[in-house]
Amino acid sequence: MAHSTNDGREANGKTVLLVEDNLHNRRIFAGILKHYGYQVVEATNGVEAIEVLNSTRPDIILMDLSLPVKDGWEATREIKDMPALRDIPIVALTAHAMDGDEEKARAVGCDGYLAKPISPKQLVIEVDRFLKGH
């Protein structure tokens, strides 16, 4: 399932692991990120994400929290438990701007938090900012 494209602007050499079960969201976020020069590796659930991480080391992980099979909470906890992967920043994406979600996400190890709806350009801005700041 994992593949990468870079058919837009100049590649910036950064790889993003996008974990998102919704096809359209995945295509939109991947599309805009690639357009702005990111290499994007996609996964649709927590299990796939961890599989990807066995072979690829991304610069940042965008993790939807509500996922089938293994949700984002669990996947994040596992990733942060692995010493080799612990320092990869994870930004949580959530559709429910529920009170306390941000705190909970940070508690399981998320380094950032973006509440949906997120416009494609906004996502790029946030990811740029995050990678520059870290």
Add this chain to the structure above:
Amino acid sequence: MSKGFTETGITRALDPRGGLGFFQRFQYRLLGYLLALSIASSVVAGGIYYSRQVKFVEAEQAKRGRTLIRNLSGQSELGAYAGDATFLFGPARRAFQENDVSFAVIYNRKGKPLLRMVKPGVSVEVGLSKQLLRQVLSNPGGGPVQRHHVEYNDLLAPITSIHDDAEESLFGTQINPSLVAIGVARLGLSRMPAKQKLDEVLRWGIYLALIVLAMGTMAALVLARQTSKPIMALARGADEVRRGNLGYQLELTRSDELGLLAESFNRMSAKLRETVESLAHLNRNLEQEVVKRTAELRRSRDFVALLNAPLQLDKLLDSALRALVEQTGAPVGAFYLKRVGGELELVVSQGAHAGAFRDPDGNSPAALAATARTRRPGTTHPLPDDHPLTVECPQVRGILCVPVLFQDRLEAALILGLHPSPSPELIDFVEHAASELGIAVANARAFTAAERLAKELERRNVALLQQRDQLLEVSRLKSEFLANISHELRTPLNVIIGYTELVGEGVYGPVNPDQSESLAGIIENARNLLALITQILDLSRVEAGRMKVKLKEVDLNQLVREVIDHMAPLTKDRPYNLSALLPDEGLRGRTDPIMVRQILINLLSNAIKFTKTGSVEVRLQIDGEDLHLVVEDTGIGIRHEHLELIFDEFRQVDGSSTRQHGGTGLGLAISKKFATLLGGDLVVESEHGAGSTFTLILIRAKIASATGEYPLPELAVTIGESDGTFDE
């Protein structure tokens, strides 16, 4: 004295024999008074007698003295004249022979004693003084001169002689031309006889006084006894009464006040006895009555206790009938219960089988029907010899029919088979029992009905609980649906917006200006739809009471700055930028930042929408206890008549405005509701054509909540402190 009527005091006062001091006793006091009176009167009487007797004796003696001295002087004329004692001896002797004459002396006119005779033991001064002689001689015709001596009366009288010629007296005084004093006769008259006589008088006086005294004393004694005796008798009588000898009668027949008193006492005593006897009689009757009543009560109580136990009608009647038959000794008995149709049906019987409680014609007893009709308590009816009851139970000669009533309504009826003449007490008891039974039957019926009702109620409760559970489930599903719809509506919209933006960004190849404008149109309307959905859901959550206020410590300055940054893109085709006027000091408060943010966004989007030129400004300011978040614009403003309406849902000032400016008309309604939830308010000032000023008022510690079930919003404001401490 105040303790005078202690028990001993009364006893003492009532005891006629003892206790009182001697002088306290009336008898002796009276006696004392009477004795004093009789002593006084005897002394007075004796004194008067004595003094009269003394005067009399003295007068007698004086008279005798005068007679004796006159005789002596008269008889001594010759001897004196002759100066010869021989002639004097005879008269002197005669005088001297008198027992009471102590001495006799005859003097010549010169005072020389011519003769003297003195009784032995009498001392007498014979010589006469000249003065005395002259005094005696100077009055030859007068009475004797009297001188008092201790032992005798010394009487001196002149001895006179009749002379024709006046003769000069010895002293040259012409005394009397016819009488001439020629000597002096002197006589000592002993006081002894008078004294003896007076002593005798005194003795008699004393005797008299003593007699008077004795009589007085006796009279006093008699009087005192006469007076005090009835009083003592009264006291004794009162004492007798006190000791319980009621009706004690005094034997005192007198016509005076004491007699009246005694009569009164006797009447009182008799009345007392009568009263006490009638009281005792009454008491005895009462005791008998109490014993009787107690027995009746015990029977009633046992019966009532019996009735209180079972609440099922047939059990109740069965045990009641057993008890009645046992208590009355009736050989047979039966209970009839009134059924729904009104007829009486035999429910339980004792002593005879149910069939026996029918008249010979096979019908239920006519007497029972009469009782049911009249409801007259306790009627007895004789039974004919061929009545089934009599046949089955020969000692039953009659029946007692008693209606069992509750609040004047026939509940049941009782038949007791009886001996020929039941006692009134027995009938009373049965009637009383029947009245208690009426209540019990009504209770049992009510209990049955209540039980039925309770079952029905329980059934309905169960149904209601099921319904409630269903409703709760529906409500939960609805809430879930609302939550889901929010997600399910937004997700595709976000996808639409996302793809559109992606295309617009040229991710899939270049877009020309027409395409770009169309894509922008898609995005704008999709966003409007998203906003509408969000607002409708917010509103429904507020109205369903599901919108929860979540208080947090909020840096309000930062919140305003963030919202302005967020809204800035909306002014890109406006000739102004959003401006903010914020306090220099950090202004923090405790409130719900999401709601405040939503309100500010709504106000700003409205302001920008209706302000083509001019300015839109946000101000954060403190007003006393309140904090004001103000959004002021120079836009088209609001007509005065519309000011009341702008906070209503789905309302813009007019239809054309909606078309012209877009928007849902929900923003202000939601903002107003949020402001209320926050314990504050949202107010507006506006003038048509001259802009509007919306003010969100956040009130510190204001007790106000739209629903009343959320934590009270409060706003703590600190100025000049950024260390995160709050004053509340």
